[in-house]
Amino acid sequence: MQKKMRLQTSIQTATGILILALPLFIFFGHNSNHYFGLSQILHYIIFCFLFVGIYFLHSKILFPKLYLAKKYLIYFVVLLAQLSGIIVVRPFDRFISNPNRMEQAQPPKLSPPINIPPPPSESPRPLVDIVSIFTFLLAIIIGVTIETNKQLRLTMQRVLMAETEKAQAELAFLKAQVNPHFLFNILNNIYTLALTQDSNTASSIMKLSNMMRYLTDEAGNDEVSLSQEIACMTDYVDLQRLRLTQKTNIEYEIKGNIEDKKIAPLILMAFVENVFKYGVSNHKNNKLIIKLLAEHNLINLYCENTINPDKKNEKRTGIGLENTKKRLQYIYPNKHILAVENDQKVFKINLSIHLN
Incomplete structure (x- = not known):
């Protein structure tokens, strides 16, 4: 039993690290001109603390005190409020946005071609922060799964004890x-x-x-x-x-x-x-x-x-x-x-x- 619990804990920890590392993979694959400066470090720390806080808030307070207490309406209202906050704050967009770019060698100034518009400086931002929403939902789903399994184990232990x-x-x-x-x-x-x-x-x-x-x-x-x-x-x-x-x-x-x-x-x-x-x-x-x-x-x-x-x-x-x-x-x-x-x-x- 202890070995099984240690294995589950290791899998959960590895999953959490992978989720928090996901923005890094997206960041470095998004645009080669971006560099990981101080601004990105701060926003990444904020991003990690935000979703770790959401996970523990859900696991330690919302799920046991609201969902298990059958206060379903309050539980889902709080989740919708958190999701709305994520949509407004857009933590991943803030992390990936970088006003500083790597300095590139400038070619000699030439007369621009006639009737050719200059390329846009940046691609337009999406209407919603998909990555942040996906990370939020994933954190909630993992939290629900872990807490449900924990409650199931406790129930099984109580049943076995009663049967014994x-x-x-x-x-x-x-x-x-x-x-x-x-x-x-x-x-x-x-x-x-x-x-x-x-x-x-x-x-x-x-x-x-x-x-x-x-x-x-x-x-x-x-x-x-x-x-x-x-x-x-x-x-x-x-x-x-x-x-x-x-x-x-x-x-x-x-x-x-x-x-x-x-x-x-x-x-x-x-x-x-x-x-x-x-x-x-x-x-x-x-x-x-x-x-x-x-x-x-x-x-x-x-x-x-x-x-x-x-x-x-x-x-x-x-x-x-x-x-x-x-x-x-x-x-x-x-x-x-x-x-x-x-x-x-x-x-x-x-x-x-x-x-x-």
């Missing part, structure tokens, strides 16, 4: 929804173990304690270590194993280097939770697959579960999964690919995330 604040607020709301929903399912599992007086209840409570510590201490952060997220996943899978029957076959596999990587909390957990929520049946055989591969800055999560006939007519995306999809859009825009496949028999999710 909205995304952050919505993301905080989504996190608040995900955590209680996730915890609710886990407590149901522990409750089932306690009712059956399972010997693994104590270890399950410890695993739940680790998960709750993760939820309370880490899940509120923007990022957590990938190893922490996977540890939470592993505890969750272990808790689920305790309540499942032999009809359910679980393939849980973690491969690759999971150290020194950061990820948004509960992004992976929601998809793992979805596998158990919709893929477990106590009446038919089930196959659940959860595989995670971490390579360089890319992680891939593959989840697959057979569809429980008792739940296939239910809405597949629960609160946690639907919110996680939204979070992916906010946190990893253009950095993730989520493929969902549902053939009414098997439900598959393939998620790839490019971590920063």
Whole structure:
């Protein structure tokens, strides 16, 4: 952004110098008998200060205080008054007019030819100062363009800031929804173990304690270590194993280097939770697959579960999964690919995330 602004400033400066140098090119190309004397220097300085003043007066006062304030009538009246002043003063004509001429060698006096009128001393002046009018209009147009672009940049910055604040607020709301929903399912599992007086209840409570510590201490952060997220996943899978029957076959596999990587909390957990929520049946055989591969800055999560006939007519995306999809859009825009496949028999999710 700063490089772009510096480039624009350089282009604007070069354009201004070129506009102010235009009278010089016209002056030296107008008549070879003119020379650049003290009078021309003074008039050229006046010419430059006049149009630089017009530019800054328009940019700093007229445009922001009149045009942007929607005082269009006053704005255009002031511009017409300035243009009328330029037409009357004729600054370029005053600059280019030079009573002094280079002394030229005089030929010997001869009798002038009969009936031949002497050549005119100077070409007639135009009715209006075209160059001054053109320079005035150009200064106004450049000023309007620069100020309009500046206002557009400010508007875009405000819009982006508002969108960022909205995304952050919505993301905080989504996190608040995900955590209680996730915890609710886990407590149901522990409750089932306690009712059956399972010997693994104590270890399950410890695993739940680790998960709750993760939820309370880490899940509120923007990022957590990938190893922490996977540890939470592993505890969750272990808790689920305790309540499942032999009809359910679980393939849980973690491969690759999971150290020194950061990820948004509960992004992976929601998809793992979805596998158990919709893929477990106590009446038919089930196959659940959860595989995670971490390579360089890319992680891939593959989840697959057979569809429980008792739940296939239910809405597949629960609160946690639907919110996680939204979070992916906010946190990893253009950095993730989520493929969902549902053939009414098997439900598959393939998620790839490019971590920063």
